[in-house]
Amino acid sequence: MKRRFTPWLWASPTLLLLLGLLLWPAIQLVRLSFCRGGGGRSGFGIGGSFYQPGTWTFDVYTQLARDAYFWDVLGFTVWLGLVLTLLCVLLGYPTAYFIWQLPRRWKATALSIVVLVKLSSLLVTVYGLKLILGDYGPVNRFLQWTGLTNTALPLQSSAIGVVIGETILIIPYTILLIWAGLERIDRALIAAARGLGAGAGRSFVHVTLPLSLPALATGTLVSLIWGLGAFISPYLLGSPQEITLAVDVQRQMFENLHWPRSAAEGVALLLTLALLVALCALPRRWLWKKSGLEAQAV
Amino acid sequence: MKRRLTSLPLALPSLLVLAALLWPVIYALWISFTPHEILQPPGAEWSLRWYHDFFAQPRWMDGLRNSLITAALATGISLLCGTSVAVAVTRYHFRGRRLLQGAAMLPLFIPAIVLGMALLPMMRTLGLWGTHFSVAAAHSLWGLPLVLLAVRGALEETDINTELAARGLGANAAQTFRLVTLPMIAPAVGVGAVMAFVISLNELVMALFLCTSTIDTLPKVIWPNLRYTLSPLVAAASAVTVLVTFFLLAGVVLLHRRILR
Numbered sequence: 414m415k416r417r418f419t420p421w422l423w424a425s426p427t428l429l430l431l432l433g434l435l436l437w438p439a440i441q442l443v444r445l446s447f448c449r450g451g452g453g454r455s456g457f458g459i460g461g462s463f464y465q466p467g468t469w470t471f472d473v474y475t476q477l478a479r480d481a482y483f484w485d486v487l488g489f490t491v492w493l494g495l496v497l498t499l500l501c502v503l504l505g506y507p508t509a510y511f512i513w514q515l516p517r518r519w520k521a522t523a524l525s526i527v528v529l530v531k532l533s534s535l536l537v538t539v540y541g542l543k544l545i546l547g548d549y550g551p552v553n554r555f556l557q558w559t560g561l562t563n564t565a566l567p568l569q570s571s572a573i574g575v576v577i578g579e580t581i582l583i584i585p586y587t588i589l590l591i592w593a594g595l596e597r598i599d600r601a602l603i604a605a606a607r608g609l610g611a612g613a614g615r616s617f618v619h620v621t622l623p624l625s626l627p628a629l630a631t632g633t634l635v636s637l638i639w640g641l642g643a644f645i646s647p648y649l650l651g652s653p654q655e656i657t658l659a660v661d662v663q664r665q666m667f668e669n670l671h672w673p674r675s676a677a678e679g680v681a682l683l684l685t686l687a688l689l690v691a692l693c694a695l696p697r698r699w700l701w702k703k704s705g706l707e708a709q710a711v
Numbered sequence: 712m713k714r715r716l717t718s719l720p721l722a723l724p725s726l727l728v729l730a731a732l733l734w735p736v737i738y739a740l741w742i743s744f745t746p747h748e749i750l751q752p753p754g755a756e757w758s759l760r761w762y763h764d765f766f767a768q769p770r771w772m773d774g775l776r777n778s779l780i781t782a783a784l785a786t787g788i789s790l791l792c793g794t795s796v797a798v799a800v801t802r803y804h805f806r807g808r809r810l811l812q813g814a815a816m817l818p819l820f821i822p823a824i825v826l827g828m829a830l831l832p833m834m835r836t837l838g839l840w841g842t843h844f845s846v847a848a849a850h851s852l853w854g855l856p857l858v859l860l861a862v863r864g865a866l867e868e869t870d871i872n873t874e875l876a877a878r879g880l881g882a883n884a885a886q887t888f889r890l891v892t893l894p895m896i897a898p899a900v901g902v903g904a905v906m907a908f909v910i911s912l913n914e915l916v917m918a919l920f921l922c923t924s925t926i927d928t929l930p931k932v933i934w935p936n937l938r939y940t941l942s943p944l945v946a947a948a949s950a951v952t953v954l955v956t957f958f959l960l961a962g963v964v965l966l967h968r969r970i971l972r
Contacts, residue, residue: 417805419803423796426795426796430792435817438826441832441833442825504724507721507724523729529956532913534952540735540739541734542735544742545738584728638821642823642825644823659822662828666831672832676832683821
């Protein structure tokens with residue numbers, strides 16, 4: 414009888430953390446989105462409040478549904494999320510494949526570049542990008558030197574800047590996940606295909622690619638999740654036209670001090686995420702089955 | 712030889728991607744050594760003046776201190792939760808085991824902005840808003856799954872019979888864990904700890920929501936500067952976080968070598 418509870422005893426700190434910092438805030442978030450706004454525009458917590466606790470209303474949601482600005486923001490968020498996913502996968506897969514093929518020593522170097530860039534502050538990358546993409550930055554100077562353009566291209570404060578920046582911030586995840594999937598493939602299978610007369614291209618299409626599809630699907634999913642939640646790059650490398658839901662959540666909270674609206678937009682972001690992930694997960698399950706790798710599922 | 716040739720069309724874009732990843736970081740570090748007031752890369756002359764400024768100004772030093780305190784707290788929480796839950800899922804079979812693992816990994820798949828926005832009202836009602844603990848607790852949502860992954864792998868590889876032998880010889884569960892299991896998985900716990908520390912040190916979005924001016928972490932102090940003033944001082948501040956991260960990760964590599972040996 415006592416043994417039944419032992420694992421839960423071990424798990425109790427985690428359970429406490431997850432219940433207190435994940436489940437409860439999630440419930441609070443939804444509850445907050447049904448509160449009346451506090452009308453607290455008159456300063457940070459002074460003279461007004463962020464919301465009126467204990468009230469129940471659909472105001473925020475009806476307001477959002479009618480707000481053309483909100484739909485623009487949502488549309489841009491989804492567009493950006495899809496573009497980023499596509500770019501990360503199209504660029505990430507070859508890179509992961511390339512790293513996988515490298516000899517041991519170079520592989521370690523390439524992987525540590527990816528991990529270091531990912532783990533050091535995102536802000537360093539954004540700072541560097543702001544300088545590189547700026548009007549007088551090396552990219553623009555190079556383009557003008559080659560004569561491709563006469564005036565500086567708006568690489569910064571534009572959708573181009575946002576896409577470049579966020580791709581660089583997300584792609585390490587994609588590369589690492591796909592690389593890890595490739596690394597799990599039994600190299601003997603590829604050697605066998607080559608030995609039986611398949612060329613490099615054929616053995617890739619018929620052996621390596623199908624076996625790496627589950628990892629590719631996971632990589633796509635994670636890119637999509639991070640792409641939809643894009644915040645740092647749109648905020649720092651975009652213009653006021655490039656507002657994502659994540660940026661607006663933060664603005665509603667700290668600039669408009671309309672917490673219920675911020676919460677409702679957070680809920681909208683999560684719902685969009687869930688919907689797109691579900692759409693992606695359907696073919697994913699099918700892929701797992703097809704490649705016969707269910708047993709290795711995380 | 713043939714393999715090299717066929718992989719050239721693959722190598723070129725891949726190297727470009729890697730270069731694109733590395734370039735902004737290198738460029739920022741390079742700028743941080745400029746002797747000039749303006750954002751011009753250092754030419755013949757390199758200078759540490761911006762680092763002097765960084766270490767001389769209390770605003771930045773407070774940020775660094777707050778970051779280190781927060782990261783240390785977050786590491787502690789992540790280690791406590793991550794290690795214990797790793798024991799639960801590797802040493803016991805019980806209903807809800809997979810669900811528990813999934814739930815522990817879940818925070819990695821939720822946008823930071825939603826986590827931050829959901830945690831702020833809660834911390835405010837609890838009266839914890841503006842404490843190091845609130846930020847650290849939020850960061851441990853990401854540290855916990857990383858520790859779990861590292862420690863779970865180590866636990867799966869250690870021989871469970873050693874533990875059973877200890878139990879058979881009369882040690883209780885706590886003694887067995889402390890004297891037998893923990894020494895065996897210590898390097899993995901170390902790796903998990905460094906990962907949790909580094910993640911917390913560099914995390915910005917949750918900190919943006921949960922920090923108040925007295926406990927601003929270094930990324931939060933850097934943040935407004937990136938929008939308005941790109942002084943080389945900001946590059947120096949970023950460089951400091953990169954250096955700390957780099958040394959910690961080098962430590963992980965050394966630990967990892969010890970595990971493999």
